Amino acid sequence: MSPSTSPRFFTEREVARHCTEDSCWVLLGTRVYDVTAFLRRHPGGQALILGRSGKDVSREMEGPPHRHSENARRWMEQYYIGEVDQDSDSDKLQTLRDRRKANQQMEEKAEITAEIKEKEEDPHNCCSIVDLDKDLVDWRKPLAWQVGHLGEKYDAWVHQPVDRPIRLFGNPFMEASTKTSWYWVPVVWLPIVFYFCWYCYTSLAKGTTKIAITSDFSVMVHKYTFLIFFLMGWFLWSFMEYCIHRFVFHMKPPAHNYYLITLHFLLHGQHHKSPFDGSRLVFPPGLASLVVVAFYTILCTLLPDMIGKSVFAGGLCGYVVYDMIHYYLHYGSPKKGSYMYSLKAYHVKHHFEHQRAGFGITSMFWDRPFNTVIPDEKFES
Structure with a gap:
């Protein structure tokens, strides 16, 4: 009204x-x-x-x-x-x-x-008319090219959430490419996870995989070590999840830099402005593939071939779980007293009150050593 x-x-x-x-x-x-x-x-x-x-x-x-x-x-x-x-x-x-x-x-x-x-x-109209002096942007038009002009007002504006749809681009194809239904994440990535799990385990089961310690000495890699490497990859992803969320998604772009403000808004700012936009709660596979390929390349370069692929399988599985949990924290109704219940409360507080803390999504583990834990506070009365 x-x-x-x-x-x-x-x-x-x-x-x-x-x-x-x-x-x-x-x-x-x-x-x-x-x-x-x-x-x-x-x-x-x-x-x-x-x-x-x-x-x-x-x-x-x-x-x-x-x-x-x-x-x-x-x-x-x-x-x-x-x-x-x-x-x-x-x-x-x-x-x-x-x-x-x-x-x-x-x-x-x-x-x-x-x-x-x-x-x-206005062919790009998607929302009702608003007071431009109050809202700072024209919601009838794509926001991607507007937010960069907010300058020093951007940081405060983007952390004042609203319950309304966001249109980033006027071009229908570009706009559609920024939206993804949650089920595309498991549909695209789980088959790759299963393939690497099968390939790595069966390759290790042949008993021919060795790690060279010196030119004259090597150690046989047993097939059951696959689970260890898989969990190492999952653990490594949890650290990447924290770092990406804190240092990339929550960077504070310089007020005078139009392009960095725009980039921040496209990467994560739009999610904080409209946290319940269901079409933008998970990563589009096209954008995620850039990170996945880089992750795979680095692991296979630094680690022995089969070990690198085993760690990659665990890391990719961790990413899928991360995106699914993130979606659930916004739209799910976890049972009171459960782990997911506390995690949902924790994440919503990150959106509405503590935007500079609470960067863990699937867990609060990395918030503790980096001292970014949101103060404990019960929601029940």
């Missing part, structure tokens, strides 16, 4: 009726919010919101045990739908309802007219 739109009015009884997964409303004072779309995304689980549906959640927002961040409060405003009318006079309430109905009809007519005009004038 835009600031210029007259607020809709509801009775407390009307608000209380919206207490299901299909329609969940909450109050902040007299302000009414329809948080149905956020239920599955809530890091503490949808049960926490459903248990307070139709009620005032001001105390829960302030804490304890968890005081919600400014980003979380800003995010909630996207679900604002109106106000509670506390006047019990039926005649006045009916008048308010009639006025609300008339306003809705006028607004719908105006929106349809504006939408038609907008589509005719």
